[in-house]
Amino acid sequence: MTAVPDRFGRPLRNLRLSVTDRCNLRCQYCMPEEDYVWLPKANVLTFEEMARLVDVFSSLGVDKVRLTGGEPLLRSDLPVLVRMLAAKPAIRDIALTTNGVLLKDHAVALREAGLQRVTVSLDTLDRATFRLLSRRDDLPRVLDGIAAASAAGFTGTKLDTVVIAGVNDGELPALVDFARANGSEIRFIEYMDVGGATHWRMDRVVTRARMLQQLTAAFGPIREIPRSDSAPAERFELADGTTFGIIASVTRPFCGTCDRARLTADGMWFTCLYATTGADLRELARSGADNAALARAIATTWTGRTDRGAEVRAGLPDRTPLADQAMLRSSPHLEMHTRGG
Numbered sequence: 001m002t003a004v005p006d007r008f009g010r011p012l013r014n015l016r017l018s019v020t021d022r023c024n025l026r027c028q029y030c031m032p033e034e035d036y037v038w039l040p041k042a043n044v045l046t047f048e049e050m051a052r053l054v055d056v057f058s059s060l061g062v063d064k065v066r067l068t069g070g071e072p073l074l075r076s077d078l079p080v081l082v083r084m085l086a087a088k089p090a091i092r093d094i095a096l097t098t099n100g101v102l103l104k105d106h107a108v109a110l111r112e113a114g115l116q117r118v119t120v121s122l123d124t125l126d127r128a129t130f131r132l133l134s135r136r137d138d139l140p141r142v143l144d145g146i147a148a149a150s151a152a153g154f155t156g157t158k159l160d161t162v163v164i165a166g167v168n169d170g171e172l173p174a175l176v177d178f179a180r181a182n183g184s185e186i187r188f189i190e191y192m193d194v195g196g197a198t199h200w201r202m203d204r205v206v207t208r209a210r211m212l213q214q215l216t217a218a219f220g221p222i223r224e225i226p227r228s229d230s231a232p233a234e235r236f237e238l239a240d241g242t243t244f245g246i247i248a249s250v251t252r253p254f255c256g257t258c259d260r261a262r263l264t265a266d267g268m269w270f271t272c273l274y275a276t277t278g279a280d281l282r283e284l285a286r287s288g289a290d291n292a293a294l295a296r297a298i299a300t301t302w303t304g305r306t307d308r309g310a311e312v313r314a315g316l317p318d319r320t321p322l323a324d325q326a327m328l329r330s331s332p333h334l335e336m337h338t339r340g341g
Contacts, residue, residue, distance in 0.1 A: 003061025004061050004299050004302050005302075006271075006303060006304070008305075010257065011061055012060050012062055012261060012302050013061055013062060013064060013260075014062065014259050015065050015261055015263060016263070017065055017067055017263050018069055018072075018262070018264050018265045018339065019068070019072045019081065020044070020069050020070045021070045021335070021337055022070045023070045023099070024071050024074060024102070024138075025099050025134040025136050025138065027099075027123070028132075028133055028164075030195065031335075031336075031337055032197070033198060035329075036335065036337075037329055039265060039266045039338065043266040043267075044266050045265060045266065045282060048084075049286075050263075051088075052285065053294070054088065055088065055291065056291050057298065058088065060299055060302070062090075062091075063090060063093065066097060067082070067094070068340035069098075070265070073105075073106050078106070079110055080113075082094060082096075082113040082114055083114055087114075094114060095115070096115055096118050097121070098118065099120070099121045100120040100121065100122070100141070100143075101141045101145065102141075102145070103120065104145045104147075104148040107148040111152040111153050117154065118149050118157050118158075119157070120145065120149070120157065120160070120184075121160050122142060122146070123168055125139075126139075133167065146182060155183070156185075158184065158245075159175070159178075159179050159185070159187065160189060163190065163191065164204050165203065169206045169210075172211060175188075176218075176219070176238075179242075185245060186244045187244065187246070189246075189247040190205055190207060190208065190246075190248050190250040191204055191250070193319060193322055194274055195273075195334060195335050195337070196323075196335045196336050196337065197336070198321050198323070198325055200320075208246050208251055219238045230254075230258070232247045232249070233247045234247075234248065250310070253311045253313075253314055255308040255311045258272075258307075261302070262339055262340050264340065267285065268333050272309040273339070274309025274310060274312070274313060275307060279301055281297075284297060
């Protein structure tokens with residue numbers, strides 16, 4: 001299937017499918033406030049509705065699905081959905097992004113259901129820093145989850161670290177060493193001004209350049225690996241062959257190659273992480289639209305897509321968070337834990 005292109009020729013290839021807006025952590029770069037507006041349970045898509053929408057997206061070119069949240073492992077019986085997606089010939093890659101807290105309990109079942117890859121959020125190796133960042137004391141469970149993923153047979157595991165100045169920016173070499181020892185690849189992410197990041201400031205962003213400077217000082221010369229895909233991370237290699245990635249969404253946006261769409265747990269479809277409005281596919285599907293009508297609606301929206309949200313944000317002279325607390329309460333779909341990151 002030839003993927004539907006947008007106005008800049010970017011194909012519709014990747015679908016980030018949120019299965020829940022709930023989370024068991026309260027990370028300060030994602031959920032820093034005390035109170036949230038949760039999605040009504042009646043609005044959350046069933047697995048059958050999600051599978052149907054994946055069929056429609058795959059008819060337009062999507063061949064990669066990443067399950068997200070919130071924390072996706074809070075959704076009951078998630079392996080059932082994985083098995084449904086794994087049975088679809090058009091979907092060649094099924095991945096999961098998780099905070100890892102519950103991964104030990106579910107890794108084997110997910111692998112047996114057909115999940116191919118896992119990405120685990122790991123912002124620190126220090127227990128006190130983990131409590132500061134997440135407001136929970138679950139670092140040991142996350143580390144157990146990473147070990148369990150390996151034991152279950154997952155390979156190519158990615159570990160994602162949001163780097164915040166003065167919080168965890170001194171841990172980059174240790175995190176590279178940890179990933180190497182555990183057969184994973186670490187990816188460092190610039191702290192982004194999106195979703196619930198109401199406390200974001202530019203001076204808290206550790207830039208790609210600063211990360212590379214610190215890592216070069218620790219490990220010596222670093223080689224940039226030539227790009228061959230549309231993945232968000234630039235990849236680098238140390239002299240001993242260890243690889244790592246940097247996602248520089250703030251200082252080096254990759255809008256020009258973005259092929260990702262985001263579907264929330266209640267069926268709102270967003271064509272950009274920075275988009276403030278989306279399309280309600282749940283309402284369309286539940287009102288009786290057949291797959292052809294759904295495909296037409298999605299194709300029409302994608303072919304008209306001109307989103308370059310991160311590039312627009314990078315050009316703002318006085319950059320502030322995308323949304324404040326009042327805006328998030330009135331528009332909860334702007335939350336990262338609702339939109340799926």
